[in-house]
Amino acid sequence: MLKEVLVVEDEMIIRQGLKVLLEDVLGGFQVTEAKSGEEGLLHIRxxxxxxxxTDIRMGGMDGLAFTAKVRQVSKDIPIIILSGYSDFEYARSAMRQGISEYLLKPVNRTELSEVISKIFKPTEVESIDTSKHFQKIIQYIQENLSKEITLHHLADYVDLHPQYIGQLFKSELDQSFTEYMKEQRxxxxxxxxRDTQLKVYEVANLSGYKSPKHFMTIFKQKVGKTPIQFRNLT
Structure with missing residues (x-):
């Protein structure tokens, strides 16, 4: 299920940039935009x-005043404050007023991803559910190694966002999806x-390599021996 994010920022280019980052790059989020604190409060109600x-500096109601109003409605909604370098100390003082995190502009996608991951760290029940999804993904890969497999294939199979599946490989295995696929092939x-007398081109095909020549090149680079040399030594 998509998580709803309210972005309150009076600069349109920053609002739209965050929308793209959250919806298209990170994935799993649906963004609502508000160009002022007043408009943000209307959405929240x-x-x-x-x-x-929310930006810390906006025309009219600033980020801290907006945050104070939000806390009258809900004590629990996580809030990330955006600030320019000159507002750094001001933003840090906001941490005492119920702000979850603050980020300096321009927003770095890696920092944003880390902050959001910390905010939405799964509970034990969600972790179990995630683990089941991941085991299903791994099983699918093992059963279909001879075929082309992309994040989009996996997303369709388990009904999750491709970007989220990519993040799962990082969190569960500490390696990227691409690295895992190369390793498994x-x-x-x-x-x-080692265990069959299949010809090299058949081994390549069953391992998911489209070109036997490419397979032999990769194998030699990674193993230090040609496929035939490896077979003769095992």
Missing amino acids: QQLPHLII LKRAKELL
Whole structure:
């Protein structure tokens, strides 16, 4: 389920940039934009978001005044304050007023991702659910290594966002999806070379390599031996 994020920022280019970052780059979020604190409060009174990101300096109601109003409605909504370098100390003092995090402009996508991951750290029940999804993903990969597999294939299979699945590989295995796929294809190739008498091109095909020549090049680079040399030595 998509998490609702309210972005309160009077600069349109920053609002739209955050919308793209959250919806298209990180994924799993649906952004509502507000160009002022007053407009942000109107949205909150209609529907409480899962997260609020607000600029600290805006025309009219500033970020701290807006935050104070939000806290009258809800004590629990996580709030991220955006500030320029000159407002650094001002923003830090806001941490005592119920702000979850603050980020300096321009927003760095890696920092934003880390902050959001910390805010939405899964509970034990959600962790179990995530683990089940991930085991299902791993099983699918093992059963379909001979085929092309992308994050979008996996997303369709388990009904999750591709970007979220990519993040799962990082959090669960500490490696990227691409790194994992390369590792598993090479592992499968070694098993087939060691345990069968299949021809090299057949091993390549069953391990998911489209080109036997490419397979032999990659194998030599990673293993230090050609497929035939590896087979003869095992």
